[in-house]
Amino acid sequence: MGLMLACELALADVPVVVLERLTEVDTTIKAGAINTPSSEALYRRGLLPQLVEVQKAGLARFGSFVRQRQASGAAVTASAPKFAGHFAGIMLRGDLLDATDPDFAGSGPAGDVGLVPQEALERILAERAAELGVTVRRGVTLTGFDADDEGVHVHTSHGPLRAGWLVGCDGGRSTVRRLTGIPFPGTAPTITGHQALVEMTGSDALGAGWNWTGTGTYAHGPVPGRILTVEFDGPPADREAPVTAEELQTALRRVSGVADVTVTKVHAATRFTDNARQASTYRSGRVLLAGDAAHVHSPFGGQGLNLGLGDAVNLGWKLAATVHGWAPEGLLDTYTAERHPLGAWVLDWTRAQVALMRPEPHAAALREVIAELSATPDATTFFVKKISGVWQRYDLPGSHPLTGRSAPDLELSDGHRLADHLHDGRGLLLDLADDPALRGRAAGHRDRVRTLTVRCPDRPDLAGLLLRPDGCTAWAADTPGSYGELDAALARWFGAPAEVPAA
Structure with a gap:
């Protein structure tokens, strides 16, 4: 995600310009939630209060949906369920989750935040970017670029720019990726999906939540007017055409079998497929890819937004270190090495869900098996760990079980949590034993590691x-005293130490 990356670069005192084709924040309905690594990343930058407020508003909208269903006489859930997610529309019961699983430990307050829609997050990040002095040029389109060993000449609809580096965060049809020539292999689309916020009549006959029929899959809720349909008869003829009320109504009637439902107004709508592709590398010289420009897939499970945020947080500090000249050799190449495997996993995770949702007997039989399994604590915990992202780790050198994992949000004796000390975006050496020898090992990196x-x-x-x-x-x-691996870790991630003046 471009705004998140821009914020990370600006936090590291790297001047950055964001070129945004749209003139306003896109109100198209997209991802409805963030996972634990995303909430942790935003929490570590001081944005948790904003996330909490957005989640409160989302839960209030869920309550409105419940009241509307109750007033119509439809069967509804009496209260908002614990946020647990779903797999191929099979809802996961939060009360079955084994919260004592070690992978759930250590997230702190960030672990309680998930219901944050993409539109709200984009507004939060836009405000944050403005606070950090990021230049955002809206209504500007990148038309081409010429890269060399010294930088990149960027051609835009509003004139040329000269930059040291170019990062394509320009979506699944990325112009930047296409012009680099980076291969984008994967699987072709097989479905046509719609997601929208609408006003409609006759919706009382729609089932709440996810539903499977002989013609596809549809979802209704969890907020008033939210609908989703999936049909398995191939991709849409024109992905770019405006989504109309008639198109949504036709798809909803066809999939749900409810002939009386009528869409009277469209507030936001999008059309999607299960096209699943991934760039073979996320870097070509001074040009890099992040977010949907690096990987595309169906939206099931809401992984796309989180994958893009993870890309931005991983890349931001590494690119900043390269710009400032202290990056150790190969640091920027670890971006692809660390993020590509997670992208590949997400593509397969979404492919599996599409296969399970197909309206045919074999998929239906398998769906029954998975539904039965998911109603057990072990399976619920497995699925939630995958969906929430708490299982994620990077394959880093080191023997300690925490190495490569997201740092636990420790409660510290200074009255703060660990995340409170990460707002500045610098490296941090935590001395928990009051050991001068430990502090001395990082003395040469004090300009990069606090x-x-x-x-x-x-x-x-x-x-x-x-x-x-x-x-x-x-x-x-x-x-x-067991600091044998510390010197190597400092050199690997923060470069050669500077000379420390004699005491």
């Missing part, structure tokens, strides 16, 4: 943690 000496009463087993700017644990130790 050192904090503090206690953590709830984790007396930890002696020290080294965190990358993206919140990933680069090194950890349980015993004071």
